[in-house]
Amino acid sequence: MQLVRQKEHNSQQGHRYAAGSRSRFGVAVAALLVAALGTACGSGGSDGPDKAAKEKAAKAAEAGAAGALSAAEKAKAAQQARVAAAKRWGLRKTPLTAPAAPKEKPEITTRDGFEVEDQEEYPPVFTTVPTEDKVVFLTIDDGSEKDPEFLKMMKELKIPYTAFLSDYVVRDNYPYFKEMQAAGVTLNNHTINHRYMPGLSYEQQREEICGQQDIIQKQFGKRPTLFRPPYGNYNQDTLRAAKSCGIKAVPLWNAEAFTNRMDYREWDRDLHPGDIILTHFRGKEDWKGTMPDMIRHVMKTVTDKGYAVARLEDYL
Numbered sequence: 001m002q003l004v005r006q007k008e009h010n011s012q013q014g015h016r017y018a019a020g021s022r023s024r025f026g027v028a029v030a031a032l033l034v035a036a037l038g039t040a041c042g043s044g045g046s047d048g049p050d051k052a053a054k055e056k057a058a059k060a061a062e063a064g065a066a067g068a069l070s071a072a073e074k075a076k077a078a079q080q081a082r083v084a085a086a087k088r089w090g091l092r093k094t095p096l097t098a099p100a101a102p103k104e105k106p107e108i109t110t111r112d113g114f115e116v117e118d119q120e121e122y123p124p125v126f127t128t129v130p131t132e133d134k135v136v137f138l139t140i141d142d143g144s145e146k147d148p149e150f151l152k153m154m155k156e157l158k159i160p161y162t163a164f165l166s167d168y169v170v171r172d173n174y175p176y177f178k179e180m181q182a183a184g185v186t187l188n189n190h191t192i193n194h195r196y197m198p199g200l201s202y203e204q205q206r207e208e209i210c211g212q213q214d215i216i217q218k219q220f221g222k223r224p225t226l227f228r229p230p231y232g233n234y235n236q237d238t239l240r241a242a243k244s245c246g247i248k249a250v251p252l253w254n255a256e257a258f259t260n261r262m263d264y265r266e267w268d269r270d271l272h273p274g275d276i277i278l279t280h281f282r283g284k285e286d287w288k289g290t291m292p293d294m295i296r297h298v299m300k301t302v303t304d305k306g307y308a309v310a311r312l313e314d315y316l
């Protein structure tokens with residue numbers, strides 16, 4: 001229909017420009033115009049497939065741009081979620097985001113003064129991970145307090161931590177720690193009964209450490225590689241036993257967090273890159289506050305000093 005109308009219009013024009021003479025030239029112009037218009041309509045013209053390809057490329061480019069945009073938007077949304085979570089959980093500042101995990105893991109050696117005889121044969125004992133990243137590591141011991149709010153808080157804030165479990169306080173509620181593990185937390189070895197290791201024979205220590213390895217493997221499906229002796233006390237038998245149970249490293253700590261204070265090992269009473277922070281699964285029975293109170297306090301200290309909490313396993 002449109003072509004027909006166009007043809008009539010062009011015919012009239014052709015007629016007019018032909019200055020009254022119904023010449024063959026005028027008709028020819030009209031015919032040419034129609035032909036040109038027909039091509040412009042693109043109905044099966046020679047540029048059809050070309051055009052389809054161009055459209056396809058344009059769509060791909062658009063999709064690519066949208067992908068890049070959504071990654072930026074994703075990061076923005078993640079940050080907004082962190083800010084909102086920090087507000088919701090009463091943190092004064094939003095926790096800093098840790099850098100990407102190091103491509104090469106640092107070489108861990110035993111801290112000076114922490115060696116046992118023939119130390120080089122045993123898993124290293126350390127309180128700080130050698131790194132220049134402005135990160136610290138959060139480790140939580142024992143397991144008596146099982147506060148669901150704590151799990152929720154850490155999940156929403158996306159703060160990584162590592163747990164060192166003693167079965168005698170964990171066994172009444174394995175599902176609590178299963179939920180923790182499902183959130184990405186590694187469950188490590190802190191012996192079965194939390195005894196003072198140097199007071200035990202080699203065999204007794206082996207039972208405490210290897211026994212806890214077996215329990216964690218059975219209950220949580222994964223054999224730990226990290227061990228922390230109760231109270232941080234150990235002797236050569238402890239490290240020998242730990243090694244025989246498959247332990248690769250013995251992280252102690254350089255700072256300890258409570259609900260209302262931090263204790264430091266170093267004379268400067270400060271945090272350092274790679275410091276391991278110890279705290280406990282404890283509640284109001286032991287502390288003047290809850291586990292979320294403790295996290296609020298430790299995160300205030302860590303963030304004020306310009307540190308991010310990183311995943312210990314990323315560095316070991």
Ligand SMILES: [Zn+2]
Binds near residue numbers: 194230231
């Ligand atoms: Zn302990």
